[in-house]
Amino acid sequence: MEPVKPAIYTAEVSSVVNMAGEFYVTRFVLAQPKEIQFQAGQYVIFLIGPPKGRHTLSIASAPAQRGSIDILQSVAPRGGGSTWLLALKSGDTVQFLGPLGKFTLQKESKRPKVFVATGCGLAPLRSMILDYLETSGTARVTLWWGLRHETDIFWQEELDGLRKKYPNFQYTMTLSKPVDAWMGVRGRVTQHVVGETTELTHSEFYLCGSRQMIIDMKGLLTDNGVPSEQIFTETFF
Numbered sequence: 752m753e754p755v756k757p758a759i760y761t762a763e764v765s766s767v768v769n770m771a772g773e774f775y776v777t778r779f780v781l782a783q784p785k786e787i788q789f790q791a792g793q794y795v796i797f798l799i800g801p802p803k804g805r806h807t808l809s810i811a812s813a814p815a816q817r818g819s820i821d822i823l824q825s826v827a828p829r830g831g832g833s834t835w836l837l838a839l840k841s842g843d844t845v846q847f848l849g850p851l852g853k854f855t856l857q858k859e860s861k862r863p864k865v866f867v868a869t870g871c872g873l874a875p876l877r878s879m880i881l882d883y884l885e886t887s888g889t890a891r892v893t894l895w896w897g898l899r900h901e902t903d904i905f906w907q908e909e910l911d912g913l914r915k916k917y918p919n920f921q922y923t924m925t926l927s928k929p930v931d932a933w934m935g936v937r938g939r940v941t942q943h944v945v946g947e948t949t950e951l952t953h954s955e956f957y958l959c960g961s962r963q964m965i966i967d968m969k970g971l972l973t974d975n976g977v978p979s980e981q982i983f984t985e986t987f988f
C-alpha cells in the first residue's frame with residue numbers, strides 16, 4: 752500500500768480505560784474525516800494546546816478498524832502528554848495529525864517476524880500483529896513483551912486468544928521486577944530474545960520502546976549475525 756498523505760483529523764473520545772498500573776487505552780472515534788487509512792506501525796501527533804502543544808502516540812489498533820483508533824499510553828512520565836490524556840473524558844473532541852512514520856511491517860516478506868517491546872512499546876507492534884494475522888500472514892510471528900511488575904499485565908486474554916486462533920503466533924511476557932512467587936518468565940527482553948529465537952539470522956525484528964532497550968537489543972542482534980536491514984526500530988523516549 753502506498754503511504755497515505757497525513758491530514759488533520761477531528762475525533763471524539765469514546766473511552767479511556769486504565770488497563771493496569773500506569774497504562775491507559777483510549778479510543779478516539781473519527782468525526783472528520785470519518786475514516787483513516789494507515790499502515791500498521793504508524794503514529795499520530797495530537798494537537799493538545801499549551802504548554803506542550805503536541806503529543807506523539809502510535810496507533811495501537813489494526814488498520815482494518817478504520818472508523819476509530821486506539822492509543823496505548825503510559826502515563827508514568829506525568830509530562831504534558833500524560834497529563835492531557837488523564838484529563839480526557841468520553842465525549843471530548845480532539846485533533847490529530849497523521850498518519851506518520853516509516854516503522855511499518857514488511858508484510859510481503861516471508862521471514863519469521865520477531866516483535867520486541869517494552870511497556871507501551873507494544874502499541875505499534877499490536878497493530879502490526881493484528882494486521883498480519885488477520886490478513887492471513889503465514890510467517891511465524893513471535894512477540895516478546897517486557898513489563899516490570901505483575902500489576903502491569905494487561906491484554907493477556909487477547910494475546911492468549913490470538914495464540915489459540917493463529918498457530919503461527921507465539922508470545923512471551925517477561926517481568927523485570929516480579930515478586931518472588933512469580934511463576935512466569937523473568938528478566939529483561941534483552942536476556943531472552945537472542946538465545947530463544949530459532950532461525951535468528953533469517954528472522955526480521957521489530958523493536959519498540961526505550962532508547963536503551965533498542966540500542967542493547969540491536970547490538971545483541973547484530974553481534975549474533977542478524978543483518979541490520981532485518982532490524983526495524985521505533986524509539987519512544
Ligand SMILES: Cc1cc2nc3c(=O)[nH]c(=O)nc-3n(C[C@H](O)[C@H](O)[C@H](O)COP(=O)(O)OP(=O)(O)OC[C@H]3O[C@@H](n4cnc5c(N)ncnc54)[C@H](O)[C@@H]3O)c2cc1C
Nearest residue numbers: 807808809823824825828829830831832833871874987988
Ligand atoms: C514515534 C513515537 C511514538 C510514540 N508512541 C507512544 C505510544 O504509543 N504510547 C506512549 O505512551 N508513548 C509514546 N511515545 C512517547 C510519547 O510521545 C511521550 O514521550 C510519552 O507518552 C510521555 O509523554 P509526556 O508528555 O507525559 O512526557 P514527556 O514530556 O514526553 O516525557 C517526560 C520524560 O519521560 C520520559 N519518558 C517518556 N515516555 C516514557 C515512558 N513510557 N516511560 C518512562 N519514561 C518515559 C521522557 O524521555 C522524558 O524524559 C511515542 C514517541 C514517539 C517519538
